Amino acid sequence: MNKQQLVETIKRKRSFLCVGLDTDIKKIPEHLLKEEDPVFAFNKAIIDATADLCIAYKPNLAFYESLGVKGWIAFEKTVTYIKKNYPDQFIIADAKRGDIGNTSEMYARSFFDELNIDAVTVAPYMGEDSVKPFLLYPEKWVILLALTSNKGSHDFQLAADANGERLFEKVLRKSQKWANDEQMMYVVGATQGKMFTNIRKIAPNHFLLVPGVGAQGGSLEEVCKYGLNSDCGLIVNSSRAIIYADKTDKFAEAARKAAQEIQQDMAGKVESCKLYAQKK
Amino acid sequence: MNKQQLVETIKRKRSFLCVGLDTDIKKIPEHLLKEEDPVFAFNKAIIDATADLCIAYKPNLAFYESLGVKGWIAFEKTVTYIKKNYPDQFIIADAKRGDIGNTSEMYARSFFDELNIDAVTVAPYMGEDSVKPFLLYPEKWVILLALTSNKGSHDFQLAADANGERLFEKVLRKSQKWANDEQMMYVVGATQGKMFTNIRKIAPNHFLLVPGVGAQGGSLEEVCKYGLNSDCGLIVNSSRAIIYADKTDKFAEAARKAAQEIQQDMAGKVESCKLYAQKK
Numbered sequence: 001m002n003k004q005q006l007v008e009t010i011k012r013k014r015s016f017l018c019v020g021l022d023t024d025i026k027k028i029p030e031h032l033l034k035e036e037d038p039v040f041a042f043n044k045a046i047i048d049a050t051a052d053l054c055i056a057y058k059p060n061l062a063f064y065e066s067l068g069v070k071g072w073i074a075f076e077k078t079v080t081y082i083k084k085n086y087p088d089q090f091i092i093a094d095a096k097r098g099d100i101g102n103t104s105e106m107y108a109r110s111f112f113d114e115l116n117i118d119a120v121t122v123a124p125y126m127g128e129d130s131v132k133p134f135l136l137y138p139e140k141w142v143i144l145l146a147l148t149s150n151k152g153s154h155d156f157q158l159a160a161d162a163n164g165e166r167l168f169e170k171v172l173r174k175s176q177k178w179a180n181d182e183q184m185m186y187v188v189g190a191t192q193g194k195m196f197t198n199i200r201k202i203a204p205n206h207f208l209l210v211p212g213v214g215a216q217g218g219s220l221e222e223v224c225k226y227g228l229n230s231d232c233g234l235i236v237n238s239s240r241a242i243i244y245a246d247k248t249d250k251f252a253e254a255a256r257k258a259a260q261e262i263q264q265d266m267a268g269k270v271e272s273c274k275l276y277a278q279k280k
Numbered sequence: 281m282n283k284q285q286l287v288e289t290i291k292r293k294r295s296f297l298c299v300g301l302d303t304d305i306k307k308i309p310e311h312l313l314k315e316e317d318p319v320f321a322f323n324k325a326i327i328d329a330t331a332d333l334c335i336a337y338k339p340n341l342a343f344y345e346s347l348g349v350k351g352w353i354a355f356e357k358t359v360t361y362i363k364k365n366y367p368d369q370f371i372i373a374d375a376k377r378g379d380i381g382n383t384s385e386m387y388a389r390s391f392f393d394e395l396n397i398d399a400v401t402v403a404p405y406m407g408e409d410s411v412k413p414f415l416l417y418p419e420k421w422v423i424l425l426a427l428t429s430n431k432g433s434h435d436f437q438l439a440a441d442a443n444g445e446r447l448f449e450k451v452l453r454k455s456q457k458w459a460n461d462e463q464m465m466y467v468v469g470a471t472q473g474k475m476f477t478n479i480r481k482i483a484p485n486h487f488l489l490v491p492g493v494g495a496q497g498g499s500l501e502e503v504c505k506y507g508l509n510s511d512c513g514l515i516v517n518s519s520r521a522i523i524y525a526d527k528t529d530k531f532a533e534a535a536r537k538a539a540q541e542i543q544q545d546m547a548g549k550v551e552s553c554k555l556y557a558q559k560k
Contacts, residue, residue, distance in 0.1 A: 022382075022383070024386070060379075060383055060386075062377070062379060062383045062384070062386040062387045062390070063383075063386050065386070065387065065390045066386040066387070066389050066390040066394065067390075067394075068352065068356060068390070068394055068395070069349060069352045069353050069356065072348065072349045072352045073349050076348060076349060094379075096377065096378060096379050096403070096406075097342070097376070098376060098403065099340075099342060099374075099376050100428070100429065100430040100491075100496075101430065102302075103302070103340055103342040103343075104342070106304070106340075106342040106343050106345070106346040107342045107345065107346070109346050110342070110345045110346040110347075110348070114346065114347075114348055115348070123376070123378060123403045123405050123406075124405065124435075124436060125403050125404065125405045125425055125428075125436060125437065126376075126403075126425070126428050126430060126432050126433065126437075127430070127431070127432020127433060127434065127435030127436055127437070128431070128432045128435055129430050129431050129432040130430065130432050131432075145405055145406070148380070148405075148406050149380065150380040150381065150406060150407065150409050150410065151407070151408070151409050152406050152407020152408040152409040152410050152411075153406065153407060154407065155404075155407030155408055155454055156404060156405060156407055156447065156450060156451065156454075157405065157406075157407070159441050159447070159450060160441060160442065161439055161440060161441055161442065162440065162441070162442050164442075167436065167439070167447065170436060170439060171436065174435055174436075211380075216380075
């Protein structure tokens with residue numbers, strides 16, 4: 001999916017919500033455990049209940065890998081199901097990969113070629129040649145970790161060099177030499193509040209993938225105040241607050257309700273992007 | 281496997297060689313493609329041909345994931361085969377994972393609980409809470425990326441802060457507060473030469489996992505000169521130079537020969553560790 005298509009979907013659906021499919025077999029409603037593939041059954045129900053309210057799904061690979069082969073099957077079935085039934089959805093493999101060139105090539109082949117996923121999250125620690133193999137696929141995206149939502153983001157990402165440039169700022173600046181905003185996005189945690197202002201100075205036009213609203217405590221209001229741009233420029237993820245809104249057999253309806261509340265908040269924000277666009 | 285057991289294996293086998301199982305279905309001998317599981321058939325032959333010469337195997341997850349479900353099956357079969365037939369081998373899942381706490385927990389569960397792997401490579405970018413869930417398993421190891429073997433290692437890892445401390449040094453120092461040398465190792469590329477001297481100043485007792493000897497151009501001589509300690513303290517990986525030493529039906533014998541040459545070089549180095557130990 002290219003940037004224009006993504007922006008159009010956001011405007012049409014008045015939503016920039018991404019539903020995180022962090023599906024933990026230990027947390028799904030008990031009645032699903034008798035299904036042949038409980039994880040896929042759960043995902044399918046969540047997807048059918050939320051697809052008109054969100055513009056992206058983000059399965060987190062860890063949750064699937066923890067089940068080994070079965071998990072991998074559930075992951076592939078989930079991706080195929082979304083692609084077939086909801087082709088306007090942007091699919092993000094939350095994998096946080098990044099390795100030497102020949103290895104990153106294998107990951108890129110896996111996610112983009114074999115599975116036709118739209119975007120992969122990538123860790124920047126190993127630098128340019130670990131990221132570039134993901135950039136060889138047209139209309140596919142790298143979402144590079146910049147400033148994450150967790151407490152540990154303070155350990156290294158905020159360390160400043162002699163010129164006062166912090167590591168996440170260095171990542172934002174350097175990586176813009178590798179690809180433009182048609183192929184790269186950045187992960188910025190919703191918990192980072194006013195830091196969005198700094199980030200928008202360095203990367204005014206890029207989409208930001210924003211985890212951390214909901215269970216992790218980030219505020220949509222603040223993220224939008226400092227992070228929106230004229231294309232919207234935000235994909236805000238919520239995982240646990242939506243998919244585990246209820247743990248009975250009404251889980252899908254509860255997930256829909258939770259997603260709807262966020263989407264309703266977002267509708268007004270999408271409208272306000274037009275103001276940014278007019279100011280341009 | 282605990283540190284003492286690892287050191288004893290190194291001394292007994294006079295080897296600190298790790299064979300990297302970066303098995304690419306596009307590169308394995310053609311006659312294997314008619315096997316039911318070509319990747320596992322290749323790995324099994326390589327393992328049987330090299331197990332007495334090396335002390336560790338390091339399957340690189342990317343190569344398995346690129347085949348989807350089939351790849352994951354081959355990966356699990358490989359791990360199970362090693363554990364059953366060569367229980368003195370240290371198994372490293374080269375995964376370079378690292379995510380927020382609840383996600384890292386899932387990865388840890390996957391590798392340590394489900395698969396009983398000894399060590400996982402982890403990326404430090406997201407800080408302490410992304411690493412800690414891997415440290416909850418006794419006699420299991422985190423191998424944290426410090427200074428990698430690729431060109432992109434210069435992009436961020438060598439960036440110095442206002443006090444002149446480089447990022448990889450900050451990673452080495454900070455992470456020692458999270459775990460000691462009985463649970464943590466570091467990845468340091470063989471291509472980094474004299475940097476091993478700096479690293480040994482900060483982490484004198486830790487094991488270092490050293491990729492980049494062979495196809496990537498690192499020198500075993502130099503790595504040992506600056507990196508050995510009294511426990512040996514090195515696990516040197518070679519992947520392509522061993523597993524693809526020959527691409528005919530004699531590939532396993534050729535792999536054995538390539539591994540043997542490295543092991544013979546290593547035997548003398550292991551002897552020299554005793555000198556370090558006596559100096560202590």
